[in-house]
Amino acid sequence: MSTAVRLAVAGAHLSGQPLNWQLTDRGAQLAETTTTSAEYRLYALATEPPKPGVVRTAEEGSALEVEVWELSEQAFGSFVAALPQPMVIGTVKLASGEQVKGFLVEPIAVDDAEDITRFGGWRAYVQRG
Secondary structure, X not given: OOOEEEEEEOOOOXXXXXXXXXXXXXXXXXXXXXXXXXXXXXXXXXOOOOEEEEEEOOOOOEOOEEEEEEEEHHHHHXXXXXXXXXXXXXXXXXXXXXXXXXEEEOHHHHOOOEEOHHHOOHHHHHOOO
């Protein structure tokens, strides 16, 4: 993709998760699986379907597993326009230092949410048994 937007996803949009179709139906291509830099926290939100909220923090952050998807600018715009509250798109720093667009969450959404950072990612949390 010549003018691809790189988008980091951390939860319900990951491969095999319930909202991944929102990327694939827009022609998105999986570029890599990696982690964020160690400045994020992960919360289990009370949403349907269940999804996590990622928050950048000044202290006690951790690296989180993410997938980076590439979408055309038009597909990215369509995707963002359909995004429900409390999810937001911001800039996420990857472990490599690259900054990409990515899912974050409004801070109010984590007030009563369980901090699941210790799992290192949504897949590990969901599969915790």
